[in-house]
Amino acid sequence: MLAETNFAAAAPFDPPALGEPYLLTPGPLTTSYPVKQAMLRDWGSWDGDFRAMTAELRRHLLSLIGDTGNEFDCVPMQGSGTFSVEALLGSFLPRDGKVLVLINGAYGQRIAQTLDYLGRAYATIDKGDYMPPRGAEVAAALDADPAITHVVVVHCETSSGILNPVAEISEAVYGRGRKLLIDSMSAFGAIPLAVDEIRYEAMVSSANKCIEGVPGFGFIIARKSELEAAKGRSHSLSLDVHAQWAHMNKTGQWRYTPPTHVVAAFLEALRQHEAEGGVAGRGARYTRNRDVMVDGMRALGFETLLKDRWLSPIIVTFFNPAHPNFAFDRFYEMMKQKGFIIYPGKLTVVDSFRVGCIGRMDEHVMRRVVEAAAASLKEMNVDTAAPPPAAIAERAKLAA
Numbered sequence: 001m002l003a004e005t006n007f008a009a010a011a012p013f014d015p016p017a018l019g020e021p022y023l024l025t026p027g028p029l030t031t032s033y034p035v036k037q038a039m040l041r042d043w044g045s046w047d048g049d050f051r052a053m054t055a056e057l058r059r060h061l062l063s064l065i066g067d068t069g070n071e072f073d074c075v076p077m078q079g080s081g082t083f084s085v086e087a088l089l090g091s092f093l094p095r096d097g098k099v100l101v102l103i104n105g106a107y108g109q110r111i112a113q114t115l116d117y118l119g120r121a122y123a124t125i126d127k128g129d130y131m132p133p134r135g136a137e138v139a140a141a142l143d144a145d146p147a148i149t150h151v152v153v154v155h156c157e158t159s160s161g162i163l164n165p166v167a168e169i170s171e172a173v174y175g176r177g178r179k180l181l182i183d184s185m186s187a188f189g190a191i192p193l194a195v196d197e198i199r200y201e202a203m204v205s206s207a208n209k210c211i212e213g214v215p216g217f218g219f220i221i222a223r224k225s226e227l228e229a230a231k232g233r234s235h236s237l238s239l240d241v242h243a244q245w246a247h248m249n250k251t252g253q254w255r256y257t258p259p260t261h262v263v264a265a266f267l268e269a270l271r272q273h274e275a276e277g278g279v280a281g282r283g284a285r286y287t288r289n290r291d292v293m294v295d296g297m298r299a300l301g302f303e304t305l306l307k308d309r310w311l312s313p314i315i316v317t318f319f320n321p322a323h324p325n326f327a328f329d330r331f332y333e334m335m336k337q338k339g340f341i342i343y344p345g346k347l348t349v350v351d352s353f354r355v356g357c358i359g360r361m362d363e364h365v366m367r368r369v370v371e372a373a374a375a376s377l378k379e380m381n382v383d384t385a386a387p388p389p390a391a392i393a394e395r396a397k398l399a400a
């Protein structure tokens with residue numbers, strides 16, 4: 001068991017705990033000592049103390065979108081991020097509406113799959129593993145199909161790490177009088193999504209991504225007019241965003257058992273987020289993490305799937321080295337032994353792996369990640385991490 005003094009003594013970016021590896025993954029991710037420590041007591045969900053915590057959580061999250069007109073509200077929802085995405089889709093898409101889903105990876109596909117379950121009509125623009133959906137093609141699709149009422153886009157598609165161009169997509173959508181919903185799960189809190197810069201009706205994220213909390217709930221930030229209109233629309237009792245919102249506004253409570261410890265940890269994570277300089281400060285650290293890590297990995301011969309313009313500061317996909325001695329499973333185990341959990345790739349065409357830049361770590365940690373990768377290659381007798389020509393040919397398809 002960890003003594004309390006260990007928490008207090010820890011510097012901000014010390015290893016997570018004795019013997020615990022860093023999670024270079026897009027959530028759950030490495031959290032700070034104070035965030036973990038905040039979970040060391042119990043709260044009654046009906047009690048005023050916890051209700052005040054819920055109110056603070058909602059207020060703080062809303063402050064991150066710069067809603068000066070007081071037009072939006074925040075509704076937390078129990079479960080992992082996917083539960084909140086399903087809640088969002090079921091609550092904000094009219095049953096007789098039609099959705100255009102922009103897909104370039106697993107999370108866009110999951111949105112389409114959810115719409116199958118919900119029985120909502122939809123069309124897709126599917127760009128494959130990682131090509132970005134562009135404003136012009138969204139505009140053309142909307143012009144071609146007047147039945148489409150809503151567009152759904154993934155902000156950072158975590159399966160490749162691409163940062164999708166949501167600003168130009170938003171312009172295309174509202175230029176044609178349609179509405180936009182954003183899955184900003186892995187971007188919110190580190191990449192700006194200010195409502196006076198990018199127009200949208202609702203967005204969704206969760207506790208265990210860029211705010212650096214532990215898993216257990218997601219949250220929806222939506223225009224109040226959309227929240228009102230969602231009344232009676234949801235297919236699901238527990239995922240009804242309007243019902244959760246109305247109940248929370250009336251009683252200060254979640255409708256069903258809230259993840260009390262997760263909320264307490266999240267409030268501490270929000271305080272740290274603010275102390276770091278909010279969205280700008282968090283984004284700057286992650287960007288530095290990415291730049292240090294990518295530079296170091298490139299020096300070893302590794303190449304990124306994406307060209308620099310599309311690289312997010314959230315997670316980066318690298319091609320597996322072509323060298324015959326390289327085996328990902330061994331590389332993974334060697335990295336883990338050195339204290340770093342990396343993430344397998346999700347591409348269908350070429351072999352790849354991913355390294356996350358988010359969580360409680362800084363550029364010094366990222367330098368050690370690169371050192372660990374170099375040492376692991378050496379142990380495998382791989383003298384260069386250069387990818388196979390097929391990988392480079394694949395990447396050439398991506399515009400600069």
Ligand SMILES: *Cc1c(COP(=O)(O)O)cnc(C)c1O
Nearest residue numbers: 080081082107156158183185186
């Ligand atoms: C993490 C993530 C989700 C939600 O995943 P869960 O495993 O349900 O938490 C949804 N969309 C994106 C883009 C994500 O990164």
